[in-house]
Amino acid sequence: MSRLLVRNGTVVDPSQGIHRVxxxxxxxxxxxxxxxxxxxxxxxxxxxxxxxxAPGFIDxxxxxxxxxxxxxxxxxxxxRAAAAGGFTRIYCxxxxxxxxxxxxxxxxVISRAASHGCINVVxxxxxxxxxxxxxxxxxxxLMGCGAxxxxxxxxxxxxxxxxxxxxxxxxxxxxxLFEHCEDMNLTAEGHxxxxxxxxxxxxxxxxxxxxxxxxxxxxxLAAATGGHLHVCHVSTRESxxxxxxxxxxxxxxxxxxxxHHLTMTEDAVLGYNTNAKMKxxxxxxxxxxALIEALEDGTIDCIATDHAPHSSQAKDxxxxxxxxxxxxxxxxxxxxYTTFVTTKRWTLDFLVEKMTTAPAKVMNADWGxxxxxxxxxxxxxxxxxxxxxxxxxxxxxxxxxPWIGATMKARIAATFVNGLQVFQHPDVVxxxxxxxxxxxxxxxxxxxxxxxxxx
Amino acid sequence: xxxxxxxxxSKHVATVSLPGKDLLGIEGLSSxxxxxxxxxxxxxxxxxxxTVKKVPVLRGRTVVxxxxxxxxxxxxxxxxxxxxxxxxxxxxxxxxxxxAKGEALLDTIETIEALGADFIVIRHGSSGxxxxxxxxxxxxxxxxxxGAHEHPTQALLDAFTIQERLGRIEGLRVAxxxxxxxxxxxxxxxxxxxxxxxxxxxxxxxxxxPDSFAAYGVEIEHTLRSGLRDADIVYxxxxxLERQRKNLFPxxxxxxxxxxxxxERLGWAKPGALxxxxxPVNRGVEVTRDVMEMDESLITTxxxxxxxxxxxxxxxxxxxxxxxxxxxx
Numbered sequence: 001m002s003r004l005l006v007r008n009g010t011v012v013d014p015s016q017g018i019h020r021v022x023x024x025x026x027x028x029x030x031x032x033x034x035x036x037x038x039x040x041x042x043x044x045x046x047x048x049x050x051x052x053x054a055p056g057f058i059d060x061x062x063x064x065x066x067x068x069x070x071x072x073x074x075x076x077x078x079x080r081a082a083a084a085g086g087f088t089r090i091y092c093x094x095x096x097x098x099x100x101x102x103x104x105x106x107x108x109v110i111s112r113a114a115s116h117g118c119i120n121v122v123x124x125x126x127x128x129x130x131x132x133x134x135x136x137x138x139x140x141x142l143m144g145c146g147a148x149x150x151x152x153x154x155x156x157x158x159x160x161x162x163x164x165x166x167x168x169x170x171x172x173x174x175x176x177l178f179e180h181c182e183d184m185n186l187t188a189e190g191h192x193x194x195x196x197x198x199x200x201x202x203x204x205x206x207x208x209x210x211x212x213x214x215x216x217x218x219x220x221l222a223a224a225t226g227g228h229l230h231v232c233h234v235s236t237r238e239s240x241x242x243x244x245x246x247x248x249x250x251x252x253x254x255x256x257x258x259x260h261h262l263t264m265t266e267d268a269v270l271g272y273n274t275n276a277k278m279k280x281x282x283x284x285x286x287x288x289x290a291l292i293e294a295l296e297d298g299t300i301d302c303i304a305t306d307h308a309p310h311s312s313q314a315k316d317x318x319x320x321x322x323x324x325x326x327x328x329x330x331x332x333x334x335x336x337y338t339t340f341v342t343t344k345r346w347t348l349d350f351l352v353e354k355m356t357t358a359p360a361k362v363m364n365a366d367w368g369x370x371x372x373x374x375x376x377x378x379x380x381x382x383x384x385x386x387x388x389x390x391x392x393x394x395x396x397x398x399x400x401x402p403w404i405g406a407t408m409k410a411r412i413a414a415t416f417v418n419g420l421q422v423f424q425h426p427d428v429v430x431x432x433x434x435x436x437x438x439x440x441x442x443x444x445x446x447x448x449x450x451x452x453x454x455x
Numbered sequence: 456x457x458x459x460x461x462x463x464x465s466k467h468v469a470t471v472s473l474p475g476k477d478l479l480g481i482e483g484l485s486s487x488x489x490x491x492x493x494x495x496x497x498x499x500x501x502x503x504x505x506t507v508k509k510v511p512v513l514r515g516r517t518v519v520x521x522x523x524x525x526x527x528x529x530x531x532x533x534x535x536x537x538x539x540x541x542x543x544x545x546x547x548x549x550x551x552x553x554x555a556k557g558e559a560l561l562d563t564i565e566t567i568e569a570l571g572a573d574f575i576v577i578r579h580g581s582s583g584x585x586x587x588x589x590x591x592x593x594x595x596x597x598x599x600x601x602g603a604h605e606h607p608t609q610a611l612l613d614a615f616t617i618q619e620r621l622g623r624i625e626g627l628r629v630a631x632x633x634x635x636x637x638x639x640x641x642x643x644x645x646x647x648x649x650x651x652x653x654x655x656x657x658x659x660x661x662x663x664x665p666d667s668f669a670a671y672g673v674e675i676e677h678t679l680r681s682g683l684r685d686a687d688i689v690y691x692x693x694x695x696l697e698r699q700r701k702n703l704f705p706x707x708x709x710x711x712x713x714x715x716x717x718x719e720r721l722g723w724a725k726p727g728a729l730x731x732x733x734x735p736v737n738r739g740v741e742v743t744r745d746v747m748e749m750d751e752s753l754i755t756t757x758x759x760x761x762x763x764x765x766x767x768x769x770x771x772x773x774x775x776x777x778x779x780x781x782x783x784x
Contacts, residue, residue, distance in 0.1 A: 147579030
């Protein structure tokens with residue numbers, strides 16, 4: 001029997017209302033016990049005194065680019081980036097080449113994740129074949145082989161009839177439709193939020209109504225069908241308003257918000273910064289404030305990164321030729337902790353909840369907990385010490401992050417999946433951790449580290 | 456120290472220059488920088504009215520005109536300015552290239568660096584392209600127009616033309632009429648004329664003059680009559696035919712009906728108001744031919760002054776690098 005004891009860390013587990021110094025005992029990849037002063041016996045011991053221990057984060061919105069986009073990310077590098085950010089379970093979007101719209105596509109992601117990934121990966125399959133918005137994929141068949149949700153992310157389902165049928169059909173399966181809400185006619189050739197900054201920079205704008213008009217339409221369709229609509233990366237105050245209204249009326253709609261929309265505004269684009277170019281675009285301060293409030297009052301359910309790797313060649317370009325998107329797995333928790341918890345706007349428990357049980361709840365799952373008997377997925381976090389986030393802290397294959405050089409007051413010290421360490425921060429010393437042969441020299445476990453663990 | 460031809464140029468060593476190695480936009484310039492350019496251009500205007508129109512302050516230097524969009528007028532003006540300063544000029548015409556946006560720029564940068572360019576004049580369809588280029592090269596980059604962002608030498612020559620005619624800019628009311636949203640000329644002129652003390656009113660339909668422009672501290676009017684009220688200068692922008700296809704306005708005919716300038720409508724502005732246009736003019740659309748031929752029209756003067764302004768810009772950017780003789784006095 002393999003046993004691991006994480007000793008004297010401050011355990012933060014909102015699912016059990018725990019926030020105090022405790023020990024966590026892991027046996028055979030599962031949480032055996034969480035309480036004060038557990039006898040180590042023959043267990044390996046990680047000394048976590050002074051650190052925090054939280055359930056592994058769950059990200060329901062990432063892009064791993066494999067297959068077809070291996071130049072910017074692979075399942076191997078993407079899951080390492082996730083582990084470096086304290087994530088132990090991620091959903092990856094189907095906008096790969098080819099699109100993940102078939103059993104083969106879903107199985108490919110699952111098998112690559114098993115052989116090369118270091119955390120749990122759930123493939124999201126597309127709503128329509130080829131993401132062309134015309135013909136539904138075989139939802140039942142795809143779920144049967146492991147798809148966790150459906151989305152045409154990156155592209156909206158423009159045809160309301162298709163969206164209606166998709167929402168109707170998913171009622172059968174009990175999974176949400178992750179919808180990227182955008183009216184492509186309104187967006188046209190836009191590259192950033194339409195407003196004062198776009199006027200000044202001479203960049204064609206994307207009007208905020210491009211998102212909210214589709215959020216409103218999709219909420220109406222969810223109301224009409226009773227299907228579960230999940231709105232991806234909400235970015236405007238008008239969309240927040242539409243979601244709040246729909247929820248008030250009992251419509252099954254959930255929503256996520258990204259760390260960048262919670263912390264940045266369109267001002268970040270000044271200087272033609274392509275690492276501030278994403279979809280939906282960064283909006284105004286009033287939008288940002290509305291998103292923060294919406295997360296706080298429950299209108300928006302959870303945080304999701306929309307980790308979108310793009311190669312340097314693609315991003316190092318004139319603004320309107322650069323692709324949309326930034327990476328976000330490594331920085332999500334540190335950025336949000338620094339912005340909202342150190343300033344006392346949020347409690348640590350609130351932030352952890354929004355990154356663990358909250359996204360799990362969107363998926364009707366009970367992940368994101370250290371409850372005994374569950375899979376031992378957790379991270380050990382160092383809080384309070386200001387440290388510069390540098391390029392070498394990026395494990396993604398791409399470096400399109402606006403936070404390189406930023407000072408953050410949180411670092412993920414180590415991440416464990418199934419009780420096995422899959423990440424060790426190169427600059428943080430954690431007695432007892434990172435010493436096992438399972439960890440590669442670069443601080444991340446090689447795939448074979450998971451042998452013996454039951455996934 | 457090089458000597459001028461014809462009349463000797465004054466012997467003082469240049470101490471004036473522009474901030475930084477590049478001219479990327481009016482945004483980065485102070486009102487005194489603007490005055491420096493206008494004062495310097497006055498000297499060069501005198502040079503180009505001589506029989507021998509050269510001063511060899513850029514002898515041995517290479518100017519590359521890198522034009523990703525067609526513009527014979529602007530390119531010729533830059534070329535003439537560079538030649539009158541005795542520079543070697545290379546015209547890199549990439550407008551016809553079918554290479555995707557951005558890629559062509561990255562590819563071309565290496566070539567230009569290898570050619571040993573001292574100045575690169577860039578015109579590009581992407582806003583911010585000159586800023587991107589300036590970070591990548593040692594040469595001085597001059598923005599010859601980027602997307603819908605800025606066209607600083609146009610604004611400088613416009614300010615020069617106004618000052619030359621009226622002796623001042625401060626306190627003037629300038630109405631800029633037309634497609635403000637897509638106009639780099641409008642943005643650079645708003646910034647330059649405001650810094651020099653003018654009052655700006657933007658005139659055009661709401662789809663081409665959105666409210667977000669109020670952030671510039673300008674007035675916005677959607678009807679021509681109210682927009683022209685008390686205007687000292689009526690600055691007309693070229694209407695781009697392709698915008699109409701995107702339904703930003705219904706038709707050229709309707710544009711002419713609502714915003715076209717003729718003699719009668721010019722009367723809505725201050726008596727004796729001057730008419731300007733960056734060219735090329737869609738005759739009979741933005742403005743009638745008879746208005747263009749009035750003494751109040753500065754349209755051809757703008758073109759002449761473009762050369763003097765661009766000479767001044769090269770000269771001042773060069774001034775940041777070495778000691779060169781100033782022209783005129």
